[in-house]
Amino acid sequence: MALEIQGVTAGYTKEVPILQGIDLTASDGLVTVIIGPNGAGKSTLLKVIYGYLRASEGEIRHDGVSLRDQQPKDMLRHGIAYLIQGHSVFPKMSVEENLELGAWILRNDRKAVASAFEEVYERYPRLKEKRRMLAGVLSGGEQRMLEIARLTMTGPKTLLLDEPSVGLMPKLVDTVYQEIARLKEQRYTILIVDQNVRKAMQIADYIYVLKLGRNSHEGPREDIQPRIEAIIREWI
Ligand SMILES: Nc1ncnc2c1ncn2[C@@H]1O[C@H](COP(=O)(O)OP(=O)(O)OP(=O)(O)O)[C@@H](O)[C@H]1O
């Protein structure tokens, strides 16, 4: 069931709708990728799912539960974690403190926080080594890894990732995609917005193309990949 979006219309003001009737499903345990030209509304869609923006029409469900009237603070409880576009580490805080922020909904349960740390440090031994360092002195790639690790602190089911590899040098881009592949093996449901169409194509199970706030193309990777050059040419 996972994440189902039906007929979602939303915008930042009443006068200018950005998303106009978007339909999308991110199936359990699969990687669903959203691509599209700049300004298509890809980031806006993730903001609507996560409750930063309200849909004026349409429905959003996660495991059958409506998210329409939910707020960002409710999302971890619904099992959804979100990597916003751009940098989100707190540079003046330690690696450990950054991770702790990912577990704030567990803050009253010290045992749960301790076991969240244990699991995350097992999966990210480099972060464990550097846990006392200020996050701001980590390399760009390590900071991105910290951001991703932070998302997994409360054991969410679904990850929303907005441009997870943007601004990284090519070698680190590969590391991020390897990490996403690893998260997929761990059965997370993953919805990614990506400009890096070639990389996204390698890990996608299903692809949606958005254009000017509407669905433009969609299909399993096998269908979209052979047509991708032609699809991108339509954007220009
Ligand atoms: N905070 C905001 N207030 C008003 N308009 C906004 C805001 N954020 C985005 N927009 C507008 O919404 C439209 C869609 O933007 P959005 O960021 O969703 O695009 P995108 O597909 O993620 O693009 P990119 O690939 O450049 O990240 C754009 O026209 C943009 O100008």
Ligand SMILES: [Mg+2]
């Ligand atoms: Mg965007």
